[in-house]
Structures are given as C-alpha cells and as structure tokens.
Amino acid sequence: MPKIELLKGDITKLQVDAIVNAANSSLMGGGGVDGAIHRAAGPELLEECKKIIARIGSCPPGNAVITGAGKLECKYVIHSVGPIWRGGFYNESQLLRQAYLNSLKLAMDYQIKTIAFPNISTGAYGFPKELASDIAISAVEEFLKENPEIEKVIFVCFDEENYQIYKKKLSNV
Numbered sequence: 001m002p003k004i005e006l007l008k009g010d011i012t013k014l015q016v017d018a019i020v021n022a023a024n025s026s027l028m029g030g031g032g033v034d035g036a037i038h039r040a041a042g043p044e045l046l047e048e049c050k051k052i053i054a055r056i057g058s059c060p061p062g063n064a065v066i067t068g069a070g071k072l073e074c075k076y077v078i079h080s081v082g083p084i085w086r087g088g089f090y091n092e093s094q095l096l097r098q099a100y101l102n103s104l105k106l107a108m109d110y111q112i113k114t115i116a117f118p119n120i121s122t123g124a125y126g127f128p129k130e131l132a133s134d135i136a137i138s139a140v141e142e143f144l145k146e147n148p149e150i151e152k153v154i155f156v157c158f159d160e161e162n163y164q165i166y167k168k169k170l171s172n173v
C-alpha cells in the first residue's frame with residue numbers, strides 16, 4: 001500500500017489521526033485553511049492555542065505545535081507555520097522544509113500513524129507552488145524512510161493548480 005496519498009478537497013473533513021494547519025506565528029487563527037480548521041473545530045481549538053502562546057510567546061516560521069482537535073473527526077491538529085515568500089532571499093525553502101519535518105517529528109512524539117498536510121505557504125504566504133511541492137514531497141519521503149512507524153501521509157490539495165502539480169509528481173507512488 002502506498003504510504004503517500006493525494007486527495008483533492010477540504011482537509012477538515014478527514015478522518016486521520018492528525019491534520020496539519022498552515023498557521024501563522026500568533027496561532028490566533030486567520031483565513032484560508034487556518035480559518036476553515038478553526039471554524040470546523042470550534043472555540044476549543046483557539047483556547048488551546050492561546051495557552052500555548054502564553055507559554056512560548058510565538059511560534060516562529062518552520063516550527064510547529066500540537067493541540068487536540070475540538071469538534072473535528074481527527075484526534076490532533078498540528079499547527080505548522082510556513083514562511084512568507086519574499087523572493088527566495090530569506091531562507092524560505094529551508095523554513096518550509098522545517099515546517100514539514102517538525103510537524104512529522106511531533107506526529108512521531110504522539111504516536112500518530114496517519115497525518116494529512118495542506119499545501120503550506122502556497123496561499124496567502126505566496127510561496128511558488130511548484131517549488132513548495134518539491135520541498136514538501138522530498139521532506140516527507142526522507143522522513144518516512146527514517147521513520148517507518150508513520151503509516152500514511154496524505155497531501156490534501158484544495159486548489160486545482162496544486163492538485164495537478166502533486167498529481168504529476170506523485171504519479172509513481
């Protein structure tokens with residue numbers, strides 16, 4: 001069975017152990033997938049995020065934190081902060097890679113077996129989609145090689161452009 005899967009649609013509907021949120025450093029919610037996840041999960045999610053921020057101050061790009069999932073079908077939400085694209089001059093690629101890897105590390109810490117990612121940074125944060133998909137796929141593939149305990153990683157594409165990019169690149173999995 002392939003370990004990496006591709007889906008088109010709304011990540012909030014998935015029944016997996018964890019879904020990843022493309023959050024911002026404040027963890028206070030926002031638009032895009034972040035807004036959709038907070039709406040679907042209900043106010044509990046924001047309460048948990050507030051507690052984390054009270055403890056850590058902020059969640060910088062490349063980092064991730066984990067909460068419960070409120071009313072969602074999954075067990076956990078991993079809030080991962082991608083970089084804002086600023087022309088590629090500010091270490092954005094490395095930070096995006098870290099956003100994926102740190103999410104997967106948290107998944108390992110919590111014995112998460114199935115995890116779904118949105119296309120972090122490719123919406124409001126403007127990261128070029130082709131480049132972002134290369135980084136996301138290679139980070140996940142490398143991590144899975146070292147950590148076979150994770151059973152399934154799903155890339156969830158919401159927009160058609162990302163879906164077509166991932167479909168082309170994952171046609172061999």
Ligand code: AR6
Pocket residue numbers: 009010011012022023024029030031032033034035036037082118119120121122123124125126127156157158159162
């Ligand atoms: N399910 C899956 N993917 C989605 C959904 C959904 N329901 N809705 C949108 N997407 P964005 P970013 C896709 O902007 O670029 C927020 O305001 C969308 O098509 O959500 O990392 C945060 O609070 C795109 O491919 O996140 C931050 O301030 C992808 O999700 C900022 O935006 C990411 O787009 C983060 O920007």
